[in-house]
Amino acid sequence: MKHNPDQGRRGGARKGSAGRRKSTPGAKPSNSRPARGRPGAQRPKLKFAPVPDSTAAMRLNRYIAQAGVCSRREADVMIGAGVVSVNNKVITELGFKVDPTKDTVKVEGDTIRPENMRYVLVNKPKNFLAVEYDPSGRRTIGDLIKNACRERIAPVDRVEKESTGLILFTNDGEMAKRLNHPKVALRELYHVTLAKKATPEDLEKLLEGFVLDQGFVKAKEVSFVKNDPHEIGMEIHSNRSRIVRRMFEHLGHKVVKVDRVVYGPLTKKDLPRGHWRHLTDDELNLLRMTT
Numbered sequence: 001m002k003h004n005p006d007q008g009r010r011g012g013a014r015k016g017s018a019g020r021r022k023s024t025p026g027a028k029p030s031n032s033r034p035a036r037g038r039p040g041a042q043r044p045k046l047k048f049a050p051v052p053d054s055t056a057a058m059r060l061n062r063y064i065a066q067a068g069v070c071s072r073r074e075a076d077v078m079i080g081a082g083v084v085s086v087n088n089k090v091i092t093e094l095g096f097k098v099d100p101t102k103d104t105v106k107v108e109g110d111t112i113r114p115e116n117m118r119y120v121l122v123n124k125p126k127n128f129l130a131v132e133y134d135p136s137g138r139r140t141i142g143d144l145i146k147n148a149c150r151e152r153i154a155p156v157d158r159v160e161k162e163s164t165g166l167i168l169f170t171n172d173g174e175m176a177k178r179l180n181h182p183k184v185a186l187r188e189l190y191h192v193t194l195a196k197k198a199t200p201e202d203l204e205k206l207l208e209g210f211v212l213d214q215g216f217v218k219a220k221e222v223s224f225v226k227n228d229p230h231e232i233g234m235e236i237h238s239n240r241s242r243i244v245r246r247m248f249e250h251l252g253h254k255v256v257k258v259d260r261v262v263y264g265p266l267t268k269k270d271l272p273r274g275h276w277r278h279l280t281d282d283e284l285n286l287l288r289m290t291t
Helices: 060-066 072-080 173-179 200-208 243-250 281-290
Strands: 038-042 084-086 105-107 110-112 119-124 164-170 188-194 210-212 215-217 221-225 228-236 255-263 276-278
Touching: 060 072, 060 084, 060 105, 072 084, 119 281, 164 173, 173 281, 188 243, 200 221, 210 243, 228 243, 243 255
Parallel strands: 164 255
Antiparallel strands: 084 105, 105 110, 119 164, 119 276, 188 228, 188 255, 210 215, 221 228
């Protein structure tokens, strides 16, 4: 909801009004007018959230989201339910702003603090789980990025253990949710290696599309890599898990390797296998534009 609660609307003069009311000497000015249909009754005052003087002020729902509690929309629901307090005062006004450097925010009695948002791009090796930690002791991406940041970060999408290539880790729950929304469907480019040769007819079927358990799927672009029918380059716009492998298995192919080389505006350039890096400001802005 894009309503700005920091600015109230002032109604203009009504048609047919008698103009400016004359003041009575010695009388105090009145800020209220009788409500229509109720002589002498005062109109209820609209409640708008106060705006702190600090330039560091941020909306309360954003503060809650950055603390990892929930999304902004869910935070609005919590605020309206009266379970959020600022400096021990319950806040129910949407759009209320807080100063992160001074104010104390509590949700259901627990103090929360926003985290710094982290975005870590990893070139995943084969046979690494795309999780932060595995209780069974198997190798995970978390082992590779343990020194990337102090904040706890998680993958934005699911990538099977056997696959390789780009995967984004972040603690920005809102962005992760947007990236996984069906209407977003980021551009993804894969390099697929097959056990047997693919045929031109296979490529045509991938372009035309077909129905799997997850629904209708199709490739945006597909071609042989360096004219090798074992090596396929395929572009898709889907955020469904294992979809690339299942598309080739549907055509009767055994998949040897699936490597994601492009994810939205992000590429593997200058990022060796098993390494990671933080997103640049330009990459982050491009990623936000796509969602």
